[in-house]
Amino acid sequence: MLREPITVDPRLVEEIVTREEAEFRGRTPRSHEIHERAKKTMPAGVSSSFQAVPPYPLFISHAQGSHIWDYDGNEYADFHLGFGSLLVGHAHPVLVEALRDQLGKGSLYSLPGPDTVFLAEEMARRFTPIEQVRFCNSGTEATMDALRVARAHVGRDKVVKIEGSYHGHHDTLLMSTKPSVEAAGPADHPNTVPASKGIPQDVKNNTLIVPYNDPEALDRILTEHEGEVAAVITEPVLMNVGIVLPDDTYLASIREITRRHGVLLIFDEVKTGVTVAPGGITEIYPVEPDLICLAKSIGGGMPVGAFGGREEIMRHITNWEVLHLGTFNGNPMSSRAALVTLTQVLTPGAHISQSSWPLPTPVSSKSSTCQCTWFR
Numbered sequence: 001m002l003r004e005p006i007t008v009d010p011r012l013v014e015e016i017v018t019r020e021e022a023e024f025r026g027r028t029p030r031s032h033e034i035h036e037r038a039k040k041t042m043p044a045g046v047s048s049s050f051q052a053v054p055p056y057p058l059f060i061s062h063a064q065g066s067h068i069w070d071y072d073g074n075e076y077a078d079f080h081l082g083f084g085s086l087l088v089g090h091a092h093p094v095l096v097e098a099l100r101d102q103l104g105k106g107s108l109y110s111l112p113g114p115d116t117v118f119l120a121e122e123m124a125r126r127f128t129p130i131e132q133v134r135f136c137n138s139g140t141e142a143t144m145d146a147l148r149v150a151r152a153h154v155g156r157d158k159v160v161k162i163e164g165s166y167h168g169h170h171d172t173l174l175m176s177t178k179p180s181v182e183a184a185g186p187a188d189h190p191n192t193v194p195a196s197k198g199i200p201q202d203v204k205n206n207t208l209i210v211p212y213n214d215p216e217a218l219d220r221i222l223t224e225h226e227g228e229v230a231a232v233i234t235e236p237v238l239m240n241v242g243i244v245l246p247d248d249t250y251l252a253s254i255r256e257i258t259r260r261h262g263v264l265l266i267f268d269e270v271k272t273g274v275t276v277a278p279g280g281i282t283e284i285y286p287v288e289p290d291l292i293c294l295a296k297s298i299g300g301g302m303p304v305g306a307f308g309g310r311e312e313i314m315r316h317i318t319n320w321e322v323l324h325l326g327t328f329n330g331n332p333m334s335s336r337a338a339l340v341t342l343t344q345v346l347t348p349g350a351h352i353s354q355s356s357w358p359l360p361t362p363v364s365s366k367s368s369t370c371q372c373t374w375f376r
């Protein structure tokens, strides 16, 4: 629900920005110096364009718990926490110990290890609808891989995404993340607007855009493209444009609509994941998607991603009809980090009381009590 519009005085904004920027520059000369050097060998001086914030990013020396320090020795309360990946905080002692131990035993085998199996079991225990899960290294990979499985399962190419949602930087879904007003098109029938140059037109043609919290618009577009769409992917709670909760019946409506059109429903729980509840959003809303994608906070700060769903869908990987590959998939460092995070740190008891969330009471059939034991 939109609040009453407020009037912002642009001159006041300008004044505040100028003052704060001068203050920032005054206390961060080393970050400036390092950035000037970095720009020579890395575009914009960073490795992810998200980090290229004006006038220059802070260069970080270390972090601990909820605090982070830059190279000028300034200490900050870290409200960013790696886009929520560090729900456990920086350098959690239990994780530090576990990862030190694992590092001493090798960081990459490119063969499976038991931690990945225990982790898969814990994921299946926590998250509806996971019966089977595959691991990758990021949220981007998770949504990319989930789409491939969905397309193979349904036998169609097109996918629908929500305007304003972000699912990572692969071509199919890097569309209409924050389109300009001029390019966005009608609110109830948005255009597909690539967020980057370099995405082929053919890819763009296979991504359709609908507004969030508008089940009628989804029904309409699936009717217009009857028999062409493999999957609808959405964040259950939009988190790329502030935090936008689903209307009471929205998730249930899109579940009914996708079933009626023979289209898979994919929840991107990369951000909601274990942050909203131990079992993610489906612990709170009684809606079962066909596939879910996870990453970020499940890894306790290590790079990990996962996608999973019912066995009948994941079976396409078992059968080698869908290729899912990756040198670092299920690597022992990330698997150990995620396993320790889920079984020793982000236990259900560690979660804040559900009653403090503006969300309905948990309904999941999957247990929210951790039955996991530590395996060694």
Ligand SMILES: Cc1ncc(COP(=O)(O)O)c(C=O)c1O
Binding pocket: 083, 137, 138, 139, 140, 141, 143, 166, 167, 168, 169, 235, 239, 268, 269, 270, 271, 295, 296
């Ligand atoms: C909902 C959602 N999905 C996917 C991604 C991509 O994750 P990653 O940055 O790990 O590739 C993000 C990243 O912010 C995200 O918020």
